[in-house]
Amino acid sequence: MSKIHVTTTVNGDEVDFLCDPRETLLDCLRDRLNLTGAKEGCGTGDCGACSVTLDGRLVCSCLVLGVEAEGKEIGTVEGIADGDVLHPLQKKFIEYAALQCGVCTPGILVAAKALLEKNPDPTEEEVRYWLAGNLCRCTGYDKIIRAVMDTAAELREAV
Amino acid sequence: MALDDRKTDFKFVGTRPDRPDGLDKVTGRAKFGADMYAPGMLHGAILRSPHAHARIVKIDTSKAEALKDVKAVVTRADFSDEVEFKPGLEGEFWNVLENVMAGEKALYDGHAVAAVAATSALAARDALKLIEVEYEVLPHVTDVDKAMEPDAPVIREGAADYSVPEGMHPNVVRYHESGHGDVEAGFAEADLVIEDHFDTEATHQGYIEPHACLAMLGNDGKGELWCCTQGHWIVQKTCAALLGIETSQLRVTASEIGGGFGGKTTVFIEPVALALSRKANRPVKLVMSRSEVFRATGPTASASMDVKIGMKKDGTITAAQGVFRLQGGAFPGAPGDFTAMCAFAPYNLTNVRQVGYDVMTNRPKQAAYRAPGAPMGAFAVESVIDELCNQLGLDPIDVRLKNAAREGTKASYGPRYPRIGLVETLEAAKAHPHYSAPLKPGQGRGISCGFWFNHGGETSVSLALSEDGSAQVMVGTPDIGGSRASMALMAAEVLGIPYENIRVTVADTATLGYNDVSHGSRVTYASGLATIKAAQNAVEKLCERAAAKWGIPVDAVKWENGCAVPSGPNAGDFDPLPIAEITADMGRTGGPISGHFEATPEGAGVSFGTHIVDAEVDRETGKTTITRYTVIQDAGKAIHPTYVEGQFQGGAAQGIGWALNEEYIYGEDGRLQNAVFLDYRIPVASDLPMIDTVIVEVPNPGHPFGVRGVGETGIVPPLAAIANAVSNAAGVRMRQLPMSPPRVLAALKGDG
Numbered sequence: 001m002s003k004i005h006v007t008t009t010v011n012g013d014e015v016d017f018l019c020d021p022r023e024t025l026l027d028c029l030r031d032r033l034n035l036t037g038a039k040e041g042c043g044t045g046d047c048g049a050c051s052v053t054l055d056g057r058l059v060c061s062c063l064v065l066g067v068e069a070e071g072k073e074i075g076t077v078e079g080i081a082d083g084d085v086l087h088p089l090q091k092k093f094i095e096y097a098a099l100q101c102g103v104c105t106p107g108i109l110v111a112a113k114a115l116l117e118k119n120p121d122p123t124e125e126e127v128r129y130w131l132a133g134n135l136c137r138c139t140g141y142d143k144i145i146r147a148v149m150d151t152a153a154e155l156r157e158a159v
Numbered sequence: 160m161a162l163d164d165r166k167t168d169f170k171f172v173g174t175r176p177d178r179p180d181g182l183d184k185v186t187g188r189a190k191f192g193a194d195m196y197a198p199g200m201l202h203g204a205i206l207r208s209p210h211a212h213a214r215i216v217k218i219d220t221s222k223a224e225a226l227k228d229v230k231a232v233v234t235r236a237d238f239s240d241e242v243e244f245k246p247g248l249e250g251e252f253w254n255v256l257e258n259v260m261a262g263e264k265a266l267y268d269g270h271a272v273a274a275v276a277a278t279s280a281l282a283a284r285d286a287l288k289l290i291e292v293e294y295e296v297l298p299h300v301t302d303v304d305k306a307m308e309p310d311a312p313v314i315r316e317g318a319a320d321y322s323v324p325e326g327m328h329p330n331v332v333r334y335h336e337s338g339h340g341d342v343e344a345g346f347a348e349a350d351l352v353i354e355d356h357f358d359t360e361a362t363h364q365g366y367i368e369p370h371a372c373l374a375m376l377g378n379d380g381k382g383e384l385w386c387c388t389q390g391h392w393i394v395q396k397t398c399a400a401l402l403g404i405e406t407s408q409l410r411v412t413a414s415e416i417g418g419g420f421g422g423k424t425t426v427f428i429e430p431v432a433l434a435l436s437r438k439a440n441r442p443v444k445l446v447m448s449r450s451e452v453f454r455a456t457g458p459t460a461s462a463s464m465d466v467k468i469g470m471k472k473d474g475t476i477t478a479a480q481g482v483f484r485l486q487g488g489a490f491p492g493a494p495g496d497f498t499a500m501c502a503f504a505p506y507n508l509t510n511v512r513q514v515g516y517d518v519m520t521n522r523p524k525q526a527a528y529r530a531p532g533a534p535m536g537a538f539a540v541e542s543v544i545d546e547l548c549n550q551l552g553l554d555p556i557d558v559r560l561k562n563a564a565r566e567g568t569k570a571s572y573g574p575r576y577p578r579i580g581l582v583e584t585l586e587a588a589k590a591h592p593h594y595s596a597p598l599k600p601g602q603g604r605g606i607s608c609g610f611w612f613n614h615g616g617e618t619s620v621s622l623a624l625s626e627d628g629s630a631q632v633m634v635g636t637p638d639i640g641g642s643r644a645s646m647a648l649m650a651a652e653v654l655g656i657p658y659e660n661i662r663v664t665v666a667d668t669a670t671l672g673y674n675d676v677s678h679g680s681r682v683t684y685a686s687g688l689a690t691i692k693a694a695q696n697a698v699e700k701l702c703e704r705a706a707a708k709w710g711i712p713v714d715a716v717k718w719e720n721g722c723a724v725p726s727g728p729n730a731g732d733f734d735p736l737p738i739a740e741i742t743a744d745m746g747r748t749g750g751p752i753s754g755h756f757e758a759t760p761e762g763a764g765v766s767f768g769t770h771i772v773d774a775e776v777d778r779e780t781g782k783t784t785i786t787r788y789t790v791i792q793d794a795g796k797a798i799h800p801t802y803v804e805g806q807f808q809g810g811a812a813q814g815i816g817w818a819l820n821e822e823y824i825y826g827e828d829g830r831l832q833n834a835v836f837l838d839y840r841i842p843v844a845s846d847l848p849m850i851d852t853v854i855v856e857v858p859n860p861g862h863p864f865g866v867r868g869v870g871e872t873g874i875v876p877p878l879a880a881i882a883n884a885v886s887n888a889a890g891v892r893m894r895q896l897p898m899s900p901p902r903v904l905a906a907l908k909g910d911g
Contacts (some may be wrong), residue, residue, distance in 0.1 A: 013418050020281055027280075038186020039417070041367040046836035051814040075464040077187035086185065094181035100640040100809065102184030103191055103368040103417025120737040125845075127723055132845040135836065137365045138640065139805055140812030141844040 008069040010035065011079025018090055019066040025059075026050045028066035029076060037077035037106045041135065048134030051107035052076045056116040060133075079105035080113060089151045096147035101139035108134045112148045120156055124149060166864055167807040169650040175801045176658050177607075178644040180415070189627065192371030192387030192414045193446045200373070200874040201230055201276040203435050203445035204283035205428065206290050208265030208272055210882055211521040211829025215265060215272060215292060222289035223275055228282035231438035232271045235260045238434060239403030239513070245578025246332050247320025247491045249849035252400045258524045259401070259430050265294065266489035267521050269454025276435040276443045277497040281656030299698040299829040303463050303486035306330045306520045314489050314519040333517035335496035338480075343509030345410045349469025353546050357539040359878070359896040360822035361461040361486070362428045364528050367814070367839045368417020369447040370456060370543055376402065376854035377440065382409040386429050389637055390676025391417040403439070409433075410834040412667040413637045420813070421527030422457045423678045437738030453834035456689075457526020458823055460485040461536040466502075467526060468811075470547045470796040474558040479503050483536055486518050489831050493517040494525075494532030497612075500535035500572035500591035501875070502536030505559070505581055505767060506608035507568040513831055521829055527678060529810065530611040530871035533877050534817065538896065542605040543880030546892060550720075555606040556589045556881075559769075563608075580793030580857030580867075581608065582769035587853050588769040590801025595787045602775045602786060602889025609875025610771070613763035613868040614679025615790065619672035620689035622650065622697055624752040626738030626746075630654060630697075633666040636682045640809075640870065641802035645683050646690045648798050649864065653694035656738060672757050680868025683798055684763050691863050705736045762861015767869060770793035770811065770876035774884035781904030783819055783885050789851040795867030803869050808850040810873020816842045817874075818881040822897050 003018040003106045013105065017032035024043075029035045029052070038061055041047035051062045053075035056106075078085040081085045089112055092098070094157050099105045108131060115122060121129070128141070136144060236494040238260060244253045261272045274289050277283040296310040305311055306328070311328045322334045346352050372386035382404065388394050390409040399406040416423060423430045431446040447456070469477040488491025495515030503511050515532075548555045568593050588594055588606070598604060600674040615640040621633045632650050636642065642665040651658045675681070699719045706713040707722030715730035716723050721733035745752050773787040790807040797803040820840045826831040833839045843886055858865025882893045891906040 090185035128845040132843040140808035
């Protein structure tokens with residue numbers, strides 16, 4: 001099958017790639033652009049390990065086709081830190097040990113960042129429901145929820 | 160080791176520093192199984208049987224091979240023909256080979272029958288559709304009780320080992336019986352005897368990272384393999400056997416691992432990728448889809464159990480007996496022996512008898528899952544104890560305390576316990592505010608204890624000092640939950656240098672001696688012990704260099720806070736010699752300084768936990784909500800307490816899933832009905848409450864710092880604790896897992 005040329009923006013950088021029209025955005029990020037931060041845990045939109053933002057909207061990149069990225073702005077885990085300065089969520093995740101194996105962490109960070117941009121003062125229940133699409137099998141979520149809540153509190157104080 | 164040799168005052172151990180791989184894991188840099196690429200790499204894909212049981216009459220791969228994008232196709236003929244079939248687990252290589260690529264028969268829905276390597280993942284998937292397999296479908300069985308019935312289809316003749324009594328169905332392949340005392344006499348002494356039947360369904364480990372590998376093997380017999388695994392040496396020796404190459408010629412590197420929980424202690428796709436690579440003479444990447452993970456990798460065993468316990472009015476258990484039938488798929492290995500041995504292990508019993516069966520069915524080969532076998536047995540036993548407490552009007556913690564195993568107790572499975580911490584966990588549970596907190600209407604509280612053996616295993620650690628006095632530690636146990644942090648803390652404690660000055664690496668198979676898998680809760684215990692010993696070995700050499708410099712005997716030098724110092728006023732008057740000053744000169748004073756340790760440590764120290772759960776049952780829908788959860792467990796000594804808490808919480812969360820939602824559902828056709836996360840629902844964030852933890856520390860006499868493994872015990876009590884909470888909330892005894900809404904509703908209506 002002939003490949004399609006796609007031009008898009010990833011973490012602020014303009015990039016282009018050729019892809020088969022059947023390839024997902026996740027495949028393109030990983031296999032075409034060498035951005036392996038987003039992970040495939042299920043390929044069916046159930047686990048959230050491939051979470052990215054598409055024009056600011058949180059999506060499962062395994063459910064988006066690569067060709068749909070044309071002209072869009074994509075945000076991945078690789079773009080969360082500002083140079084060598086970690087985002088407060090990243091710092092808190094390390095501090096709280098909000099990860100064990102860490103394979104769900106990229107998706108959870110992308111999703112949590114999207115939450116805090118939308119809702120800077122979420123309740124525990126709101127955090128739990130927002131992250132209900134991001135499976136973690138290691139932690140029981142306790143430390144993840146605490147890390148997100150504490151980051152939110154810190155970001156509110158910083159404003 | 161004498162008790163007074165054990166260190167109790169710590170500078171680094173017990174602190175909570177950031178993990179060394181933290182930055183990589185929050186920035187997306189960490190490389191997991193599927194994150195590796197190679198020049199000229201091909202993509203592999205595996206064709207799987209749609210039938211639960213079928214004879215493979217013919218496989219025609221010619222159409223797939225004719226595609227220009229396809230570079231190799233393999234079937235069973237491309238693997239070693241020297242792997243010998245033996246009964247039971249004696250011929251485990253044969254079992255694994257048969258599992259990774261079917262021989263004469265497909266034995267379960269999802270069983271691999273052929274594989275291709277092509278220039279892209281899409282081309283590989285397309286090529287699979289062109290492989291024609293002719294099957295002769297055979298009768299199948301997926302239920303453990305039915306598989307033991309006289310007319311059940313036979314999965315494989317000759318698979319039973321010496322332990323199985325005569326007259327049993329050929330699907331019963333291993334048998335375990337143990338215990339002591341006279342159970343019949345014990346039951347006669349009881350004021351109340353309860354006997355009940357319990358069932359648990361198979362669940363999957365549910366790691367978020369599917370199996371993935373990148374393989375390179377030439378026809379010179381030399382290979383390189385990158386894969387996500389809990390143990391790359393077992394991968395190395397298994398793949399070498401299955402491919403017919405020498406073990407040492409295959410170098411295996413463990414990637415970061417995205418969860419394993421026992422499920423990544425064996426191989427599935429790695430030998431297939433190597434066979435494809437050898438045939439194509441190019442690197443081959445193979446990554447499983449989630450449905451392949453569910454259909455073809457290790458679920459845990461399902462269980463059918465009968466438990467009978469007698470109790471006096473004062474709560475004394477007079478006798479206990481259990482029969483545990485475990486289904487482990489189309490191969491020997493279901494841990495019926497472990498279930499039997501663990502079931503009554505928390506209790507000091509005069510009369511106890513346990514029987515375990517390992518039964519084959521047409522399901523995927525079971526793999527270890529966190530304390531394999533133990534949670535099921537605890538579910539049955541602790542449910543019966545709960546019912547006895549209810550009927551006799553006794554407090555469930557008091558009864559467990561009354562019967563608790565202690566130091567010197569003869570365990571239900573044979574040995575006498577050294578110092579153990581069960582009583583301490585029960586006392587902590589009783590004193591915990593959770594236990595006395597009032598319950599709301601519709602809620603119930605459940606208690607359960609749990610036991611796991613823990614494990615030592617073959618272990619090698621190497622530690623090398625750099626010229627600036629920093630240290631690199633090479634361990635061979637993949638880091639599945641923050642173990643690099645724990646190793647660095649233990650090395651820092653011995654060397655007396657900051658945690659940050661130590662880099663811990665999971666070495667590949669070519670750069671360190673053999674290491675068993677990261678399983679059995681062994682890593683912090685065994686790799687930790689080896690790290691301590693390796694560091695002590697380096698310290699001895701540091702002291703020798705100082706002694707030589709000072710011109711005094713080595714036994715007149717001791718190591719303190721990262722410096723060599725004279726051992727007393729008579730040793731001489733020398734300023735402390737810091738590690739960095741010794742290492743700066745080491746090239747001139749005798750050469751590089753390293754420490755090593757290789758052994759199979761035997762003092763793992765058994766582990767106990769007690770869980771308290773509150774559950775609320777919706778009587779209209781049957782849905783259960785866990786409203787409060789407290790884990791209390793003996794860690795011996797918590798090296799990094801935050802990651803110990805994480806193990807407790809993770810075990811509890813997996814137990815909640817097992818108890819309430821998760822199950823393998825097979826259709827009448829023997830096909831798995833729920834091979835996606837949408838239908839096989841593991842707990843999500845909104846399903847769970849915060850999970851409180853209490854770390855009890857009763858030092859393990861078998862470890863220099865007192866460590867007991869903590870990874871597995873945490874999944875043993877939840878099934879029973881939640882079942883007890885739900886039963887108490889619903890007013891009906893729940894005997895079957897998972898306690899999904901339809902089952903709870905049926906129980907509430909009295910037809911369950």
